[in-house]
Amino acid sequence: MRLTYMKPTMIIAVMLIASAGTANAETITVSKNGRFTSVRQAVTSSQRGDVVYVEAGVFIESNIVIRHPLELRGRKGAVIDGSNTPGTLITVKSDSVLISDLELRNVAISYVDDNAAIKIVNSKHCEVLRCRIFNGFFAIYLSNSQQCRIADNYLKADKGLESNSGNGIHCWTSKDVYVSGNIIDGHRDGIYFEFMNRGTVIGNTSRNNLRYGLHFMFSDSCTYSRNKFIQNGAGVAVMFTHYVQITDNTFSDNWGPTSYGLLLKEISDSHLRGNLFDGNTIAIHGEGAARILLEHNVFRNNGYALRILGNCFETTVRDNTFEGNTFDVTTNSVNSQNTFINNYWSSYSGYDLNKDGFGDVPFHPVRLYSLLVEQVPSSVILMHTPFVNILDLAERVLPTVTPETLVDSKPRMSAP
Amino acid sequence: MMRLLKYVLRDISRGRWVLLYFLFFFAITEGLLFFTAGEAKTIVGLMNVVFLLIPLASIMFGTLHLHNSRDFIELILTQPVRRSTVFFSLYLGVSLPFVCSFLLGVGIPALIHAAAFSPAIITLLLTGAALTFVFTSIAFYVGIVINDKAAGMGLAFILWLFFTVIYDGALLAITVMFQDYPMEQPTIAMVLLNPIDLARIAVMLTVDYAALMGYTGAVIQKFFGSGLGLMLSVTSLLLWIAIPFGIGLKSFNNKDW
Structure with a gap:
């Protein structure tokens, strides 16, 4: 059976085409003593296709909502700290948004809302690259989104209880999502897919998570390759799915009375x-x-x-x-x-x-x-x-x- | 007593058996640790050998030795020494060299491969030593009660077979027969009654094999991890040493040679 899924190069090509139309893109800088001192301000006043750079420094804010195509990039040492105020740090509600090189931390735990460090909702062609997320509750959360790429991020949470922890990369009702090169540590489930179609998970490391390193249900035609699932509370559990390719992964040291490779x-x-x-x-x-x-x-x-x-x-x-x-x-x-x-x-x-x-x-x-x-x-x-x-x-x-x-x-x- | 003990010790140590015993354990432990990193599997492999051999060697050699030193015992008993002193000296004289050669045989390679000197190895050493005392006690009782050498050796062998194989067979038959009932507690009770099973479970718990044993494993771990469980297991092992020893001593005191 041949499985079809979006190749990364195709996604990048699509992204390039999407950003080609914005010839008059502006660059906006957020810094401690510049014109914009908050990321939210800068994002709100940006135009379609602008690039927002976040300079070094800790910006204490949350509830940043991106509503048009945008690049949000961090310089070295750029930190957005939610300081546990209720809500999601960055919500993406537009196609073609790129978020990269940011450090995000301290997302509030909620028993009602799925707060996340980065939440992508109803969008296409979005990318999250090289971000470092500490205690992100749900670190990266996708819902009803397509052709997105999540690559080379480092997601770390202090192990709490299963009930007050979120998932590292959480996707549901999405298609053609490409997850690669991420390191996920100490969340509830490392990678969680529900109703995902043609997802590709390559070269990630998911370890020390409270429950599963990888957990998917009703996610047909997905590929999992060269990942490492190490020392997760209950190993890896996958359910109710057809047409899955699982190749060249490592499942190791998942030891315990309720643990499975x-x-x-x-x-x-x-x-x-x-x-x-x-x-x-x-x-x-x-x-x-x-x-x-x-x-x-x-x-x-x-x-x-x-x-x-x-x-x-x-x-x-x-x-x-x-x-x-x-x-x-x-x-x-x-x-x-x-x-x-x-x-x-x-x-x-x-x-x-x-x-x-x-x-x-x-x-x-x-x-x-x-x-x-x-x-x-x-x-x-x-x-x-x-x-x-x-x-x-x-x-x-x-x-x-x-x-x-x-x-x-x-x-x-x-x-x- | 010290002088008597010294005679017995010298007699035993001069024999080749103790040295062979030491060399065997040394070779097998060194071999296993040399080729592996001392992980759970190695310890379990070592445990299989140790718990098969220690009871066999202790019970066979103990019985044999008592029969072989009959002349010596009769001679000593004509001297003005207490019978219990003679018995104690004989018992320690036989068991101590074996305990020591086992401890050294397993302990030295474990020390060389420092990584392998783990709680599991320590548990193995302790339980192995305890089993030596248990089966020497039983051997002495057999050796005193049964005068015929061949019959004594035969009974010793049958007892070894009982503790290593037959008892477990019966345990399995019972768990299968009563599989519709919760059998965790009864099986724990039965394990407590067999020193070899008890030692085996103790070692397996230290290498975290309980995880493999599902629900039963969880129950076992909970029981043996508790203060009560630990106390009961230690008591059981001590009783297994003390009771045969006590009966043996009594028979020894009353025996008309």
């Missing part, structure tokens, strides 16, 4: 390739996942590498590497409607007589004990006992209970 709930027709899952409680938890191709991923040192429930079907798991996981694959069903082939399993003990690189004995990755744990959770207390090891060995020699169809018929002898 990647939770796939009702995800279908998607492609996961080249991802690294390292040190997660559960690397991938599949629930109602269908027609997913999992290939060339590396699962290393996880508690459970792949937990694939009985309601997952037509999922193909091939050419992956499973190394040093406590449980490689677990399931709660004796019937498997998924295909496992050509994976490398570090716990595989078969042989390869014809030296073609593939083992001659099929590998059953589901251990009897893991099946038992799924059915009788309190038997988990026997983990790592000799008795359980004997039980597994017996089952491996003569499989009777473990899913007959969940088998890698051609396991690799070494990692692909």
Whole structure:
């Protein structure tokens, strides 16, 4: 299935065309002792297509609303401090607005309004670049916007409680949003998409967030590539979405009783390739996942590498590497409607007589004990006992209970 | 007593077993820590070996030693020494060298790879030492009560099998049988009753394996993390040392050699 999404170059081209018409653009400067001493003043009195520069200094203000195409740029040391007064710092209500190189901080926490450092509403072709946002509640918030780019920002929040924290990059009902090179730290969800279409998320780092590093629902045809999701409270959870590409990401150190590397709930027709899952409680938890191709991923040192429930079907798991996981694959069903082939399993003990690189004995990755744990959770207390090891060995020699169809018929002898 | 203890210690230390024991633990710990960074998996791997071998070695060697030093014991008992003094000396003489060679065998490599000297390793060392005392106690009781050497060794082996394998099998059978009931508390109680299970859970909690165990893990962590849980586990281990030791001592005192 080929996925269509807006390429970054296309967005930039669109932006250039949009700003080409403003030949008589003026440059306005906001500084502590100039004509404009407040950003709001400068923005209000600017014209279509002007460039507003914010000089170094801390400007204590909020509720700045941009209503026409504009560039709002910060010089080195330019800070807009909301000092926790109610409201959003900068609201964009116009197409073709660029905000860059600003430091924004201290957005008021609200239990009623989604206050944000930068909020883009009903707009197209907007960009937020190289901003540093500290304690932004919702740092960057997009709603009903299209063809926007959010790149190279640094978003940091002091970890609070889930109830009084906002998301790092929050988008809903939007299309063609390009999110790249951002670092998101200490928010509720690092990146949150709801009803997003054709979003592209590349090269971001989302870490230490209270809940999820990445969380999306009803967001079809999105691409997630080369991102790092590290030490998030509950890992990454994605739900109710079709046509997703997740490639070359790192999911690591999401460890805890309620933590997942990647939770796939009702995800279908998607492609996961080249991802690294390292040190997660559960690397991938599949629930109602269908027609997913999992290939060339590396699962290393996880508690459970792949937990694939009985309601997952037509999922193909091939050419992956499973190394040093406590449980490689677990399931709660004796019937498997998924295909496992050509994976490398570090716990595989078969042989390869014809030296073609593939083992001659099929590998059953589901251990009897893991099946038992799924059915009788309190038997988990026997983990790592000799008795359980004997039980597994017996089952491996003569499989009777473990899913007959969940088998890698051609396991690799070494990692692909 | 000190002089007697010194004789027993010298006798044990002269044997090759203690040295072999030390070398084995040293090699396996060094090997594991050399190739990995001492993460949770390494500790758990080490734990599997330690908790299999310590009870086996302690119970087999303890029984064997009591049978082999029968002549020595009979000779000593003709001297004007208290029987309990003889028993104490024998017990410490056997258990201390094994505890020391285990502590050094695991401790030295852990010290070399300073990063691995973690709470998990410390827990492993403490529980391993406790298990040595527990199974030497049991061994001494077996050695005194059963006069025939082969029968004694057989019983020792069966007891080891019981604690490492059969007990867990029974535990599993019970949890499966009563799976419709909340089994967390009963399983914790059963774990408290088996010193090996208790030691295993203690080590696994220090490497944060509770996260892997879902709801049961949370219950276990809550229990063993509490003051009551800690007290009960320590008490259980101490009782496992004291009760067989006490019965053994009594049989020793009353035995007609």
